[in-house]
Amino acid sequence: MGTIYIIISGVVGLLLGFVLSKIAQKSLLSKLEREAQDKAALIVREAEVNAENTKKDKMLEAKEHFLKKKSDFEDEIGQRKSQMAANENKLKQREQNLSKELEQFKRKENDTQKLQENLNAQLEVIAKRKEELEKIKEQQVNILEKAANLTADEAREQLIETLKDEAETKASSLIKDIMEEAKLSATKEAKKIVISTIQRTATEHAVENCVSIFNIESDDIKGKIIGREGRNIRALEAATGVEIIVDDTPEAIIISGFDPVRREIARLSLHRLVQDGRIHPARIEEIVNKTTKNIDEEIVEIGERTVIDLGIHGLHPELIKMVGRLRFRSSYGQNLLQHSREVANMCATMASELGLNPKLAKRAGLLHDIGKVWPEEPEQPHAIIGMEFAKKFKEHPEVLNAIGAHHDEIEMTTLISPIVQACDAISGARPGARREIMDSYIKRLKELEELALNFDGVNKCYAIQAGRELRVMVDAENVSDQKAGQLSFDISQKIEKDMQYPGQIKVTVIREMRSVSYAK
Numbered sequence: 416m417g418t419i420y421i422i423i424s425g426v427v428g429l430l431l432g433f434v435l436s437k438i439a440q441k442s443l444l445s446k447l448e449r450e451a452q453d454k455a456a457l458i459v460r461e462a463e464v465n466a467e468n469t470k471k472d473k474m475l476e477a478k479e480h481f482l483k484k485k486s487d488f489e490d491e492i493g494q495r496k497s498q499m500a501a502n503e504n505k506l507k508q509r510e511q512n513l514s515k516e517l518e519q520f521k522r523k524e525n526d527t528q529k530l531q532e533n534l535n536a537q538l539e540v541i542a543k544r545k546e547e548l549e550k551i552k553e554q555q556v557n558i559l560e561k562a563a564n565l566t567a568d569e570a571r572e573q574l575i576e577t578l579k580d581e582a583e584t585k586a587s588s589l590i591k592d593i594m595e596e597a598k599l600s601a602t603k604e605a606k607k608i609v610i611s612t613i614q615r616t617a618t619e620h621a622v623e624n625c626v627s628i629f630n631i632e633s634d635d636i637k638g639k640i641i642g643r644e645g646r647n648i649r650a651l652e653a654a655t656g657v658e659i660i661v662d663d664t665p666e667a668i669i670i671s672g673f674d675p676v677r678r679e680i681a682r683l684s685l686h687r688l689v690q691d692g693r694i695h696p697a698r699i700e701e702i703v704n705k706t707t708k709n710i711d712e713e714i715v716e717i718g719e720r721t722v723i724d725l726g727i728h729g730l731h732p733e734l735i736k737m738v739g740r741l742r743f744r745s746s747y748g749q750n751l752l753q754h755s756r757e758v759a760n761m762c763a764t765m766a767s768e769l770g771l772n773p774k775l776a777k778r779a780g781l782l783h784d785i786g787k788v789w790p791e792e793p794e795q796p797h798a799i800i801g802m803e804f805a806k807k808f809k810e811h812p813e814v815l816n817a818i819g820a821h822h823d824e825i826e827m828t829t830l831i832s833p834i835v836q837a838c839d840a841i842s843g844a845r846p847g848a849r850r851e852i853m854d855s856y857i858k859r860l861k862e863l864e865e866l867a868l869n870f871d872g873v874n875k876c877y878a879i880q881a882g883r884e885l886r887v888m889v890d891a892e893n894v895s896d897q898k899a900g901q902l903s904f905d906i907s908q909k910i911e912k913d914m915q916y917p918g919q920i921k922v923t924v925i926r927e928m929r930s931v932s933y934a935k
Contacts, residue, residue: 628667631689637661639694640668640685650696654703655681675743676714680706714739721752725759727778731808738781740788751788754842755781761838762831771830772813779817779835782810786818796919798824822883859916866913867906867922872898884921885910891928899924 631637641648641661648659656677660669670681684706688694691702715732718739722730730738741752762780763773786801802819817835819825827833860878867876867887875888887906889899903924910920 628669631666631668636689637668640688642694642696646696647694647699650699651681651684651703654700655684657681675745676710676740679743680710683709714742717742717752721756721781725756725777725781727759727774727781730778734782734785734805734808734810737785737788737804741784744788751784755784757842758783758835758838761841762834765834765838766831769830769834771834775811775813776817776831776834778811779814779831780838782814783818783821783835783839796822796824798822859914862914863910863920866909870902870906872902882916882920884923887922887924889924889926891926894926896926899926 639647640651640659642650648661652659658671659681660671662669668685670678670685680703684699684702687702687706688699691698715736716739718735718737721738722728722735738752738755741755742750744751759777759780763777766773766776782801782805784797784801785804786797786799789797789800789804798819798821802815802825805818806815813829813831816825816827816829817832820827820832821836821839823836827836860882863878863882863885864876867873867885872889872894873887874890877886877888878884879886885906887902889902894902903922906924907920907922910916910922
């Protein structure tokens with residue numbers, strides 16, 4: 416019995432211990448669960464706080480960005496408004512000028528109508544008086560025929576025979592007087608024609624350099640133009656054939672090259688690339704090709720507009736294109752297109768004064784310098800190149816001779832040729848027409864003469880025709896004919912190597928033998 420109680424009490428104890436352990440475990444789990452819930456709530460609150468702070472920062476950043484964009488937009492709008500106001504003022508000014516010109520034109524038209532009416536009335540009066548005079552003349556002739564017993568024709572023949580000898584004598588003496596007077600007044604009339612031509616043809620001259628300036632908004636764009644390791648600028652130079660100089664000059668890039676057409680292509684290509692923003696070698700090549708086509712079209716348009724303004728018809732399209740290329744070429748700082756237009760107008764004026772064909776003279780004056788814009792490397796003087804090019808398109812022989820002879824490269828065979836030569840010299844010699852400074856000009860001529868004087872056998876040397884020709888006098892005893900030819904070649908090679916000059920320089924070696932004796 417006692418054993419059973421022991422077993423029962425043991426079992427009860429075990430059950431009681433098990434129940435107590437479960438109760439303790441459950442309370443422990445409850446405690447842990449409460450702690451986990453508290454930590455989770457704390458983490459959620461911290462996350463909410465961080466999210467709220469992040470949201471506020473983003474909103475502040477977005478607000479600052481919006482305000483910046485808004486100020487930039489307002490600045491741009493202000494600039495555009497000011498530009499529009501300036502354009503509007505210009506338009507108003509033009510409208511006022513046009514209205515004034517229209518009023519003047521109307522007044523002139525009214526005056527012309529009044530003059531025409533007065534002229535018609537006077538013509539009617541003159542016609543009536545002419546009829547009356549004819550009737551009176553017939554009456555007087557009839558009276559004279561009756562008085563002299565001769566008809567009018569018989570009296571005329573007798574009078575002619577009587578006065579014939581006297582007229583011949585007076586005519587011979589008159590011819591001598593006219594010849595003497597013509598000799599005295601020829602020089603005066605020639606000067607008068609030249610001065611009148613110069614006064615009636617006054618134009619401005621566009622001066623161009625060998626560099627162009629491309630302006631940029633900020634220096635940050637220079638890095639994009641240069642590209643990674645300079646690949647963009649190398650691609651641009653290879654495509655356009657010019658030198659792109661990116662230095663410390665603020666907000667500017669220098670485009671250097673002797674060919675103005677290439678410089679213009681490079682400038683416009685840079686402008687389009689900067690506006691587009693995509694600057695890489697493939698894009699550069701595409702933009703340069705498009706710009707080249709646009710420039711070619713612009714050259715043709717300039718040539719067509721020039722020949723229309725001058726009233727020249729029937730010019731071949733290739734010659735028109737060469738005329739357009741003159742716009743992008745300068746000589747000593749004088750724009751060739753402006754120079755050619757001025758020469759054309761002066762030639763027409765002078766030809767009219769001399770009773771020659773002004774249209775042919777104007778045509779020759781416009782085309783006289785097209786050899787300077789020959790696209791290939793010139794091997795001949797520009798006058799000969801221009802003459803050959805115009806001859807290919809069947810220009811008039813007088814025009815061809817004027818083009819080829821305006822620098823005495825060939826013999827002048829027409830009267831238009833000296834007119835073109837004179838007008839070319841007049842246009843280039845005007846004050847301010849060409850930019851070359853007198854000191855540098857004289858210095859270049861002196862250097863040219865000193866260069867030739869350093870050769871053995873040279874006695875004297877003269878630079879003539881504004882440095883286009885070098886006359887070298889040699890000692891005939893020390894220099895043979897064969898050596899003279901070699902000396903001419905050596906001097907020309909030395910000039911090419913050591914000097915910089917526009918166009919070409921003709922080297923002429925003159926060998927003269929003089930034998931002197933005295934009779935005593």
